[in-house]
Amino acid sequence: xxxxxxxxxxxxxxxxxxxxxxxxxxxxxxxxxxxxxxxxxxxxxxxxxxxxxxxxxxxxxxxxxxxxxxxxxxxxxxxxxxxxxxxxxxxxxxxxxxxxxxxxxxxxxx
Amino acid sequence: xxxxxxxxxxxxxxxxxxxxxxxxxxxxxxxxxxxxxxxxxxxxxxxxxxxxxxxxxxxxxxxxxxxxxxxxxxxxxxxxxxxxxxxxxxxxxxxxxxxxxxxxxxxxxxxxxxxxxxxx
Numbered sequence: 491x492x493x494x495x496x497x498x499x500x501x502x503x504x505x506x507x508x509x510x511x512x513x514x515x516x517x518x519x520x521x522x523x524x525x526x527x528x529x530x531x532x533x534x535x536x537x538x539x540x541x542x543x544x545x546x547x548x549x550x551x552x553x554x555x556x557x558x559x560x561x562x563x564x565x566x567x568x569x570x571x572x573x574x575x576x577x578x579x580x581x582x583x584x585x586x587x588x589x590x591x592x593x594x595x596x597x598x599x600x
Numbered sequence: 601x602x603x604x605x606x607x608x609x610x611x612x613x614x615x616x617x618x619x620x621x622x623x624x625x626x627x628x629x630x631x632x633x634x635x636x637x638x639x640x641x642x643x644x645x646x647x648x649x650x651x652x653x654x655x656x657x658x659x660x661x662x663x664x665x666x667x668x669x670x671x672x673x674x675x676x677x678x679x680x681x682x683x684x685x686x687x688x689x690x691x692x693x694x695x696x697x698x699x700x701x702x703x704x705x706x707x708x709x710x711x712x713x714x715x716x717x718x719x720x
Contacts, residue, residue, distance in 0.1 A: 524704040535695055535710035579646050587659035589648040589705045
């Protein structure tokens with residue numbers, strides 16, 4: 491059982507937008523700004539896509555955006571492209587130098 | 601360019617201790633950042649194990665703390681992990697990664713991962 495709750499799947503057609511949610515508690519997502527998102531293609535290592543709720547590392551397309559409302563963080567992928575099909579994981583600092591991940595969401599581009 | 605490469609035995613027997621190493625190139629681990637381990641059971645999600653800094657500052661996943669030893673060897677620019685009392689539940693792909701530590705515990709560079717199977 492993962493500490494953060496994500497929907498197991500999400501989907502959208504090319505060009506559309508899709509939003510993936512990540513629900514935690516006031517002890518993790520709701521309590522700290524240290525929320526991040528990772529993209530993982532099959533057989534590959536995860537890639538950092540969003541950090542500090544909304545920031546993008548260099549090289550990550552601006553089609554990827556993050557937000558937070560209360561204890562729920564969200565990742566939005568706009569202008570869906572075929573290469574966006576992957577698993578996405580949220581992560582949050584949970585206090586006392588502990589890090590927790592979500593269970594992952596499989597994004598399918600229809 | 602920062603690169604990480606894990607090495608492991610691949611197969612570990614139940615009750616034994618897993619030993620992993622991670623070679624870091626393109627960045628000196630004594631220059632800063634924490635360095636950590638994350639694992640992923642087949643078909644499942646990610647689980648952070650532990651992270652450490654060359655100063656000795658170390659963080660542990662509370663659920664694994666009693667079984668984990670994490671070390672940095674600055675002379676070899678390597679990260680290591682020992683996980684004791686292995687069971688089938690520890691079968692996973694193990695990744696090493698650079699950890700932003702107090703700046704947010706983000707993992708920005710990852711190794712390709714190594715599959716560890718626990719079986720007799």
